[in-house]
Amino acid sequence: MSDRQPLLIIAAGGTGGHMFPAQALAEVMLRRGWRVRLSTDARGVRYVGGFPHSVEIEQVASATFARGGLINKVLVPFHVTGGVIGAVLRMLRDRPDVVVGFGGYPSIPALAAAWLLRCPRMVHEQNGVLGRVNRIFSRRVDVVACGTWPTTLPEGVEGVAVGNPVRAAVLERAGAGYIPPGEYPMSVLVIGGSQGARILSDVVPPAIAALPEAMLRNIRVSHQAREEDGGRVARYYAEAGIDADVKPFFRDVPRLMSEAQLIISRAGASSLADIAVIGRPAILIPYAAAAGDHQSANARGLVAAGGAILIPESRLDAGSLSEQIAAVLGNPKGAAMMAQAAFGQAMPDAPQHLADMVEELAKGGKSR
Numbered sequence: 001m002s003d004r005q006p007l008l009i010i011a012a013g014g015t016g017g018h019m020f021p022a023q024a025l026a027e028v029m030l031r032r033g034w035r036v037r038l039s040t041d042a043r044g045v046r047y048v049g050g051f052p053h054s055v056e057i058e059q060v061a062s063a064t065f066a067r068g069g070l071i072n073k074v075l076v077p078f079h080v081t082g083g084v085i086g087a088v089l090r091m092l093r094d095r096p097d098v099v100v101g102f103g104g105y106p107s108i109p110a111l112a113a114a115w116l117l118r119c120p121r122m123v124h125e126q127n128g129v130l131g132r133v134n135r136i137f138s139r140r141v142d143v144v145a146c147g148t149w150p151t152t153l154p155e156g157v158e159g160v161a162v163g164n165p166v167r168a169a170v171l172e173r174a175g176a177g178y179i180p181p182g183e184y185p186m187s188v189l190v191i192g193g194s195q196g197a198r199i200l201s202d203v204v205p206p207a208i209a210a211l212p213e214a215m216l217r218n219i220r221v222s223h224q225a226r227e228e229d230g231g232r233v234a235r236y237y238a239e240a241g242i243d244a245d246v247k248p249f250f251r252d253v254p255r256l257m258s259e260a261q262l263i264i265s266r267a268g269a270s271s272l273a274d275i276a277v278i279g280r281p282a283i284l285i286p287y288a289a290a291a292g293d294h295q296s297a298n299a300r301g302l303v304a305a306g307g308a309i310l311i312p313e314s315r316l317d318a319g320s321l322s323e324q325i326a327a328v329l330g331n332p333k334g335a336a337m338m339a340q341a342a343f344g345q346a347m348p349d350a351p352q353h354l355a356d357m358v359e360e361l362a363k364g365g366k367s368r
């Protein structure tokens with residue numbers, strides 16, 4: 001590396017699942033004196049508010065076969081080719097030291113350009129099963145960093161277990177003291193990933209309303225519901241006399257998690273990493289339609305360690321969920337052991353580890 005400030009390009013698709021780990025790496029690299037540029041599409045740009053202000057933003061065309069009509073699908077190869085040509089020209093001008101892809105179609109232009117120009121590059125896969133873009137590039141990058149371990153990788157591809165980097169606001173609460181459930185106000189946090197989950201809005205309110213009266217009196221719920229479900233969820237809690245805060249997205253999830261006696265959640269990779277790093281008992285309901293059932297794979301470690309209870313969507317109903325909630329909240333010792341076990345699965349040094357790998361690559365060394 002010369003004396004100029006090193007440049008990292010982070011390429012990530014437009015969902016929270018890709019953007020939160022990208023943000024965590026950006027935060028560390030800026031602290032290490034790097035310039036950081038985020039390459040994403042219009043959907044991803046909605047998340048940049050959470051990124052440090054000094055991160056440069058480069059918006060690429062949204063090109064995916066997964067959405068849009070026939071015309072969109074016909075145009076995808078042109079968008080992708082245009083995106084790659086643009087990325088090659090910018091890289092020839094700016095000579096990034098390392099390019100890291102976090103998955104999703106918008107990461108294609110930067111990764112393809114880095115491959116063509118032989119620029120040091122890696123992908124980070126958050127899930128227990130490789131996403132489509134990361135699978136394509138897994139043989140064309142220097143390193144495949146894995147957030148969930150073990151990850152199913154294509155034959156001949158080696159991965160490095162790094163963990164899913166969590167945001168600074170989560171790290172500040174790593175292993176925060178847990179107050180086990182008892183005869184005092186208890187908090188239950190319900191989150192459905194970055195978009196919210198309809199099934200949790202259908203099943204969780206009646207499950208909570210069916211808890212034993214003595215328990216119910218002390219419960220406070222923070223429930224993330226999709227915009228269109230928020231009204232009915234809030235009404236349900238109000239009519240059942242339950243103290244509830246219903247929002248489409250909580251900006252202060254790290255605080256809410258640290259205050260919670262129990263978390264009910266989907267099994268998206270960052271949600272699980274946050275739960276483990278803060279160390280809280282959880283009931284997990286993996287999204288059954290996720291590609292390759294990767295949410296079940298994500299949850300495996302936490303559940304096997306005794307930090308979480310898994311309920312498959314196919315067996316989820318208000319009655320059985322209510323029993324599971326009562327079992328956790330009615331057993332302070334068991335809940336404290338779950339919190340401990342969850343923290344035992346955390347990889348809080350994932351952001352630093354990933355940052356070390358970026359610096360290794362920049363020096364020309366391989367990280368594995």
Ligand SMILES: CC(=O)N[C@H]1[C@@H](OP(=O)(O)OP(=O)(O)OC[C@H]2O[C@@H](n3ccc(=O)[nH]c3=O)[C@H](O)[C@@H]2O)O[C@H](CO)[C@@H](O)[C@@H]1O
Nearest residue numbers: 015016017126191193194224249250253268269270271274
């Ligand atoms: C439906 C779907 O396909 N989801 C995928 C998507 O997850 P999705 O985008 O749903 O997100 P994750 O669960 O990985 O991350 C969500 C993040 O949002 C935070 N949060 C959540 C709710 C809220 O109100 N406020 C808030 O800050 C969580 O604490 C977490 O940090 O990408 C992930 C990573 O590739 C995958 O593992 C998921 O399977």
